[in-house]
Amino acid sequence: MTLVLKGVMQSPVTPLKADFSPDYDTFERLVDFHVRTGATAISWPHHKAESHNLTIAERKALGEVAIKAVAKRVPISIHVSALALEDTFELARHAQASGADAIIAITPYFWKYPSEAIYDYFVKLGTTFDLPLIAYNSPSYLDGVEFTGELTKRLIDKLPNFIGMKEASFNSEKFFEILRAALPLRPNFAMIAGVEYLLPSVSLGGAGSYSSAGAICPNLCIELYESCASGQWERARSAQYKLSQLWMLFRDQYPSSLKGGCVIMGRPVGPTRPPLPTASNERIKFIEKRLAELGILDTEPHGW
Amino acid sequence: MTFKFGLAHAPLTPFENGRIDYAAYAKILDFHTRHGAEALALPMHAGESVSLTAGERQQLLDFAIQHVAGRIPIVAHVSEAGTEIAASLAAHAKKAGASALIATVPYYWTPPQHMLVEHFEAIGKAGALPFFVLNTPGDMAGVEFPPKSIVELIHKLPNFAGLIDTSLDWQYMIEVVTVARAERADFQFVSGTEYMISASAVGATGLVSSLSSVAPELVRELYDLCRAERYAAARPLQEDAASLFRLMRDGGVSALKAAAALVNRPCGDPRPPLVALHDKDGLYRSMSEAKTFNKEPRGWS
Numbered sequence: 280m281t282l283v284l285k286g287v288m289q290s291p292v293t294p295l296k297a298d299f300s301p302d303y304d305t306f307e308r309l310v311d312f313h314v315r316t317g318a319t320a321i322s323w324p325h326h327k328a329e330s331h332n333l334t335i336a337e338r339k340a341l342g343e344v345a346i347k348a349v350a351k352r353v354p355i356s357i358h359v360s361a362l363a364l365e366d367t368f369e370l371a372r373h374a375q376a377s378g379a380d381a382i383i384a385i386t387p388y389f390w391k392y393p394s395e396a397i398y399d400y401f402v403k404l405g406t407t408f409d410l411p412l413i414a415y416n417s418p419s420y421l422d423g424v425e426f427t428g429e430l431t432k433r434l435i436d437k438l439p440n441f442i443g444m445k446e447a448s449f450n451s452e453k454f455f456e457i458l459r460a461a462l463p464l465r466p467n468f469a470m471i472a473g474v475e476y477l478l479p480s481v482s483l484g485g486a487g488s489y490s491s492a493g494a495i496c497p498n499l500c501i502e503l504y505e506s507c508a509s510g511q512w513e514r515a516r517s518a519q520y521k522l523s524q525l526w527m528l529f530r531d532q533y534p535s536s537l538k539g540g541c542v543i544m545g546r547p548v549g550p551t552r553p554p555l556p557t558a559s560n561e562r563i564k565f566i567e568k569r570l571a572e573l574g575i576l577d578t579e580p581h582g583w
Numbered sequence: 584m585t586f587k588f589g590l591a592h593a594p595l596t597p598f599e600n601g602r603i604d605y606a607a608y609a610k611i612l613d614f615h616t617r618h619g620a621e622a623l624a625l626p627m628h629a630g631e632s633v634s635l636t637a638g639e640r641q642q643l644l645d646f647a648i649q650h651v652a653g654r655i656p657i658v659a660h661v662s663e664a665g666t667e668i669a670a671s672l673a674a675h676a677k678k679a680g681a682s683a684l685i686a687t688v689p690y691y692w693t694p695p696q697h698m699l700v701e702h703f704e705a706i707g708k709a710g711a712l713p714f715f716v717l718n719t720p721g722d723m724a725g726v727e728f729p730p731k732s733i734v735e736l737i738h739k740l741p742n743f744a745g746l747i748d749t750s751l752d753w754q755y756m757i758e759v760v761t762v763a764r765a766e767r768a769d770f771q772f773v774s775g776t777e778y779m780i781s782a783s784a785v786g787a788t789g790l791v792s793s794l795s796s797v798a799p800e801l802v803r804e805l806y807d808l809c810r811a812e813r814y815a816a817a818r819p820l821q822e823d824a825a826s827l828f829r830l831m832r833d834g835g836v837s838a839l840k841a842a843a844a845l846v847n848r849p850c851g852d853p854r855p856p857l858v859a860l861h862d863k864d865g866l867y868r869s870m871s872e873a874k875t876f877n878k879e880p881r882g883w884s
Contacts, residue, residue: 449752449753449754450751450752450753451751451753451778451780451781451782452751452778452825452828454781455778455781455821455822455825456825459822459825476753476754476757478757478781478784478785479753479756479757479780479781479782479784479785480753480781482780482781482783482784482814483780483781483814483818483821484815484818510812510814512784512812515784516784516785516786519757519785520757520760520761523754523757523758523761524761526754527754527758
């Protein structure tokens, strides 16, 4: 139960074949690539892994591949959020049985419900399973449904296995509200920025990030974290400004453009499932131009 | 024509019997000048700018400039709904001797982006002083000044000097710093709230502080630690600032004025439609939870 998360954690995309079926071999290679290029933990399938576009059976099968590919080198958490909570609990059961090190879950999708329902949901998840539990806060995608500092405190009091939060509001006030509620009660509680906004979050006391651009530029991600952690703020700013430009490039219809970028880096991961578009050749050319302008092509690994 | 923002205080505007109380305002200006302000920005929203007539705003600015008499620079806030009205306030501010101008998007209208650029261009040209846009979507029905428009305004307005931000949105903040400085290397990014750690880390070089009316020492110390990039050391102060910020955001100008009265610097009640805060004891208890609050000055000295 002593799982302490920090640094640049990677949440791989889901490689697909031309017919949109899961590409297990490439997935294994991608997970291995992340571990070899410095990921301090792996977490799959976040939304960038098209979690919503995979069937529950596919999520289980791919989850097993990921756990096997990581091979205990770093901790791996499984994202269990699904539209129906029945499926969420089924995915969590499967994650535990398959040897995952933790589970991560967002506040339930679509419905509007009181704060108390968020509490009940996470208590049920955290008490049904022994695995360490990471919560995921993303108010802008869930129409304002969100964690508060107070709710976080109550869950920490109740759940010894509640170890961290993926916080994706990208907002100083929200991030710091939760952080300052959590850390006095659980000093190792990991406040993890949703994508690599490490400069504004680590300076506030954050532990690290789940990466968006890690499949493109792992070196830059690690440089940003290392310079924040060692207080080299000027160097951190220059890395953060670049990564922020990349996030702007990838953010829309995420992860279509990210997958397009992987082609440029010699690590093709195939198309994106509808309703998300697959990056066109034109789009890939544009991404290549931006990657060149940002110096990514010269400083990051090409191929596997 | 340069103006480096630094730590600016946003003073309250005192009223007595519904009129601006200039005797009290003189004391307020002196207090801020002695307690860490490197500049004064007035009248900001915390100074009830929106509840003052155009004539009052001009008179208030004239008074402040004469009273402060060059001890520190005065920045004039000239936001208005109508472009011409804002532009005439800006022209007056320049004549009166202000050092810089601040304006946010037009009140009430929610204009498209190109109109925002035209609005700001007209104000900046009329004022011909270093011009700062105040981005405060939470106060302005969600209207923000987008990075693309910032670049456009940089091209159109040579005196567009920087942006003051209260959005606290990392995506926006970093995008602004990145794209604006690519166009104008000395473009200033200024924090409009006391969430100074993250703002400073991403590149803010100044702060406009409303909390300075009640906690000037905390604001000064937090600001200095952040400018020295000592963020870990700044964190306990940031916690206190976050507590006070929340109280004052929830209670607005009414809470700020009640808090000022509680520390023996009475500024009267806010003007209608704002209503005075009645639970002053409750406010005091909440403020006292900020650990540094008992070290703050009481009274005008």
